[in-house]
Amino acid sequence: MIPINYIKSNKEEVLARLEKRGPQYLDLLEKVLKTDFERRQTQQNRDTVLEQANALAKEIGICFKNGEHDKGNALKVKTQSLKEESKRLEEALRALEEKMRNELSAIPNMPHDKVPKGFSENDNIVERVWGEALQNTDGFLCHWDLAAKYDLIDFETGVKITGAGFPLYKGKGAKLQRALINFFLDQAELQGYLEVQPPIMINEESGFGTGQLPDKEGQMYYVEKDNMYLIPTAEVPLTNIYRNAILTEDELPIKITAYTPCFRREAGSYGKHVRGLNRLHQFDKVEIVQISHPDNSYNTLEVMCSYVSGLLEKIGLHHRVLRLCAGDLGFASACTFDMEVYSEAQKRWLEVSSVSNFEYYQSNRLQLRYKSKVNNKKELVHTLNGSALALPRVLAALLENNQTPEGIRIPEVLVPYTGFEMIE
RNA sequence: GGAGAGAUGCAGGAGUGGUUGAACUGGCACGCCUGGAAAGCGUGUGUACCGCAAGGUACCGAGGGUUCGAAUCCCUCUCUCUCCGCCA
Numbered sequence: 001m002i003p004i005n006y007i008k009s010n011k012e013e014v015l016a017r018l019e020k021r022g023p024q025y026l027d028l029l030e031k032v033l034k035t036d037f038e039r040r041q042t043q044q045n046r047d048t049v050l051e052q053a054n055a056l057a058k059e060i061g062i063c064f065k066n067g068e069h070d071k072g073n074a075l076k077v078k079t080q081s082l083k084e085e086s087k088r089l090e091e092a093l094r095a096l097e098e099k100m101r102n103e104l105s106a107i108p109n110m111p112h113d114k115v116p117k118g119f120s121e122n123d124n125i126v127e128r129v130w131g132e133a134l135q136n137t138d139g140f141l142c143h144w145d146l147a148a149k150y151d152l153i154d155f156e157t158g159v160k161i162t163g164a165g166f167p168l169y170k171g172k173g174a175k176l177q178r179a180l181i182n183f184f185l186d187q188a189e190l191q192g193y194l195e196v197q198p199p200i201m202i203n204e205e206s207g208f209g210t211g212q213l214p215d216k217e218g219q220m221y222y223v224e225k226d227n228m229y230l231i232p233t234a235e236v237p238l239t240n241i242y243r244n245a246i247l248t249e250d251e252l253p254i255k256i257t258a259y260t261p262c263f264r265r266e267a268g269s270y271g272k273h274v275r276g277l278n279r280l281h282q283f284d285k286v287e288i289v290q291i292s293h294p295d296n297s298y299n300t301l302e303v304m305c306s307y308v309s310g311l312l313e314k315i316g317l318h319h320r321v322l323r324l325c326a327g328d329l330g331f332a333s334a335c336t337f338d339m340e341v342y343s344e345a346q347k348r349w350l351e352v353s354s355v356s357n358f359e360y361y362q363s364n365r366l367q368l369r370y371k372s373k374v375n376n377k378k379e380l381v382h383t384l385n386g387s388a389l390a391l392p393r394v395l396a397a398l399l400e401n402n403q404t405p406e407g408i409r410i411p412e413v414l415v416p417y418t419g420f421e422m423i424e
Numbered sequence: 425g426g427a428g429a430g431a432u433g434c435a436g437g438a439g440u441g442g443u444u445g446a447a448c449u450g451g452c453a454c455g456c457c458u459g460g461a462a463a464g465c466g467u468g469u470g471u472a473c474c475g476c477a478a479g480g481u482a483c484c485g486a487g488g489g490u491u492c493g494a495a496u497c498c499c500u501c502u503c504u505c506u507c508c509g510c511c512a
Contacts, residue, residue: 043474047481054481057493061442064492072492079492378471 001104003364003380004036017110020117020326025107032103039096046089053082105214109361111326112298112335118325124338125325130309131318133342134401140345143396144276146403147173150423153277165266165281167392172423176398176410177284179417180391181259184286184311188388191307193257193288198237200260201228206240209366211332211358221263230263234287235385239362242291246378247370253300254291257388259284277392278350284391290384291368294359297382298335301357304386305337308353311389315411317397318342320349334359341393345400350393355386 007014007029018025056079063072116125147153152173158166169177185195207213207229212220221230231237238256247254262285266274273279288307292300305321312319324336333356340349363369363380372379402409407424415421 040474043481047474050482051480053492057491058443060492065442076492083492 001101001361001364002107002110003360004032004100004104006360007033008036014110017113018107020111020115021108021329022327028103028107032100032107035096035100035103039093039100042089042093042096046086046093049082049086049089053079053086056082108329108331109334109359111329112357112359114323115329115335116323116325117327119327120325121328123325124328125323126320127323127337128309128321129318130313130320131316131342133318134344137344140400140403142276142345143343143399146399146408147276150408152176152399152423155276163281165279167277167280167282172418172420173395175418175420176414176423177391177395179414180315180389180394181284181286183315183414183417184388185257185259187311187314188257188286188288191255193255196238196241196256196258198234198241198258198260200231200237200263202231202236202240203228206236206243209240209243210236210362211365212236215331218267219265221265231260232264233262233387234258234260234285235289238287238289239291239366239368239383239385242368243366245368247291247368247381249293249370249373252291252293252370252381253296255288257286257288259286261285262390277396278346280392286388286391288386288388292382292384293370294379294382297357297359297384300382300384301335301337301355304355304384304388305339308339308355308386308388312339312341312352312394314413315394315398317394317401319352330354330356332356332358332361334361339389341397343393343397343400345403346396350397352389352393352397353387356384358383358385 002014011029011033015026015029018029056075060072060075060079063069063075116123118124141149144153144155147155150172151170154168154170155164158164158168161168189195201223204213204227207220212229212232216232220232223229237260238258241256242254261282263282264280266279266281277283288304290300290304309319309321319339319341322338322340324333324338329336336354336356338351339353339355340351342348343350359382360380362383366383368381368383369378370381371377398411399408402411407422410418410421410423
């Protein structure tokens with residue numbers, strides 16, 4: 001949620017930025033400001049009534065202490081109407097607070113200045129392309145065929161054990177996956193990220209903190225008996241480490257990384273585009289998260305992007321960096337870059353990472369703040385995260401792009417991790 | 425899963441119905457002292473919301489209730505600890 005005070009004191013800016021997402025949010029903005037106004041008035045009224053009631057109670061106490069029972073009892077009568085009034089106002093206030101929260105939750109994050117206008121993925125801007133497509137890819141097999149040919153992934157058995165979208169990696173397929181995880185984690189550590197292993201089930205509060213709940217409830221697997229969700233991304237547990245926390249300015253930026261499986265229901269997506277590893281219900285991912293001083297967050301975003309891009313360079317994957325347009329931006333994000341690798345056999349781009357700055361959107365929900373050195377006040381931080389990287393599509397591109405008549409060649413940097421140079 | 429104990433401010437820890445937002449100790453900040461430091465002394469030190477301000481309101485795990493008045497009494501829930509059971 002955008003902090004209400006930020007909206008109040010920067011209305012023009014919020015309006016201008018939000019407008020990029022479309023005009024439908026401007027009304028919401030007015031609405032929430034109105035609700036906020038009513039809320040404040042109601043609070044004032046309630047406080048006044050309570051003040052009177054408190055004063056009376058105090059007076060009554062003194063009366064009884066001094067033995068003036070008659071006077072005390074007389075005063076008691078007066079409290080009755082105040083009590084009813086305060087109860088009424090209390091309820092009204094609570095309703096208004098909830099209304100405001102709901103209205104605020106319906107407003108997406110404001111796109112950053114540099115986010116282009118646009119409605120669909122066609123309006124995204126290609127920021128950078130690294131590498132180029134191969135010249136001769138005649139006879140190239142798609143990764144699902146390669147996986148079968150070299151016995152790397154057994155989709156059918158995954159279906160038998162669980163269902164579609166839960167692949168079973170085998171032999172060198174499993175090893176390659178493990179190698180990638182270790183490589184990505186080691187790289188992150190070199191950049192100063194602290195590796196953690198978080199829980200992969202989360203409670204409701206955590207889901208709310210990072211913005212998955214209540215909106216994206218249907219995307220997550222839910223364990224009803226214990227009221228928990230399987231994480232759709234490590235972003236949720238990693239960022240929620242710092243829910244309700246007050247950091248010192250010296251602690252910033254906080255940089256953490258984790259490897260976790262991720263679970264997504266992906267309800268309603270079927271067909272060719274979700275074949276093989278393209279879209280799964282369970283997949284592995286290494287995530288990086290930064291908690292940043294608001295003044296530095298956009299610099300941080302750039303650093304994170306080039307880091308992710310650098311990873312793809314190291315494993316030699318032709319890729320591009322997209323600056324997402326307002327229409328393609330996630331609800332909670334203020335600015336997002338997507339990294340897509342080129343799949344030589346499928347002849348299309350596959351998203352392998354998404355790096356975002358959420359500004360105050362998550363920290364406001366999380367109540368994640370730092371103590372400012374300037375005024376010693378508690379201020380909200382900016383949160384950022386990115387995939388570094390999501391495994392299945394990297395694996396898919398790696399298999400497809402590195403296929404040769406002799407087998408699949410493993411990128412040099414990964415050989416120390418896999419222990420083999422070729423999949424034959 | 426069964427039995428018991430507990431949850432108070434940055435931390436420890438008092439407080440069992442009335443000027444208690446909360447004693448006391450420590451921590452921290454500032455000042456004095458010192459050549460400098462330690463010790464010592466003094467002062468200060470919660471958060472959120474409303475308000476231009478004065479000030480007000482709320483908060484003693486969470487939510488309800490009793491009462492003119494609740495950290496304090498009652499109910500429900502959550503969490504932590506100890507013992508037993510089970511277990512990778």
